[in-house]
Amino acid sequence: MPHLALTHGHMDHAGGVASYLGQRKLLRLGPTTIYAAEDLLPSIQSVVEIWERVQGNPYEVKYQAVRPGEYQELDGKLLLRPYPSVHSIPALGYTLCRTARKLKPEYKDLSGPEIASRRRAGDEVSDPHIEHLVTFTGDSTIEGLLNDPIARSARVIISECSFYGDEDADPALRTNVQHAHAGRHTHIDDIIGNLDQFGCETLVLMHLSRKHTPEEAFAALESRLPAAWKDKVLLFHHGNRAI
Ligand SMILES: [Zn+2]
Incomplete structure (x- = not known):
């Protein structure tokens, strides 16, 4: 379902x-x-x-x-964990999780056949473990992720990043970092300044404002992302949303 x-x-x-x-x-x-x-x-x-x-x-x-922090069981081994986002109205983000078994530390130096033989002998060789697969922030300031260690530990983070305007941007467009925060949204400055908080394999940026073309956002990412993140950041957009 x-x-x-x-x-x-x-x-x-x-x-x-x-x-x-x-x-x-x-x-x-x-x-x-x-x-x-x-x-x-x-x-x-x-x-x-x-x-x-x-x-x-x-x-x-x-x-x-x-409710925030309470896991919902989905199908099979998948769980959904809501967490508080920080937006202009009450909002949640979600982390999709998976239940798994993790080998106990005392068995980690044994070979596969040795572990299998211990298991056959009745030893409990693993502990239950929850993997945090994908976090989706919804609309939020960066504090939504920064306040929730589980959410920001996911292997894939899909974060809103609505605005990319710098200090020289036309104030009437309301795309700079102060404007983003006033609307309780995330600005590219927030992402760049907090990359060291994320251990994810992939960071997907979404919710690009209609005030920006995708090309503007791609150019900002190209010029501002550190080399180590360039292959890990994707921009999700819906074509030319300036139309
Ligand atoms: Zn919203």
Whole structure:
């Protein structure tokens, strides 16, 4: 079953829920579980129910309220961990995790066959372990990641980075670092200044403001990223969003 985790209630993040559910119903793709903070979920449910009445047809949907730090079990070994983001309205980020077994330190110098033989003899050779695979920040200042060691330890971090304007940028565009922080968003200065906090293999930057072309963002990344990060940072955008 698909899992749809909402970060917050702004239109550009939650406004498509009913449309998404409608498309799944139309194409007979089966039910979806929607996760959202307990304060937000009833409003989302109301919006969906209004569209069910408008369409005269119920959607296939389940609702699950979440709280920061409390893991939700998804399918199989996957877990979803919400954490607090820092935005202009209450917001969450999420870390997708996987349960695994980790070899106990006292067995780490043994060969594979030796470990197998200990296991057959009934030894518990591993401990349960949670891997932090992917973090998605939603909309947030950089403090969302900086405040949460688990979120920023993920192997892949998908972080918002909305603004790239420098001090010479036209003030009317409101794209510099002060403007980003006033709207509780992340600026490229925040990313560059905190790279040493991230141990991730890949950092995906998203939520590029429509005030920037992708080319502007690519140029800023090319000129500002340290060499060690150039191959690890990706920019996710939706074509020329200045249109
Ligand atoms: Zn927002």
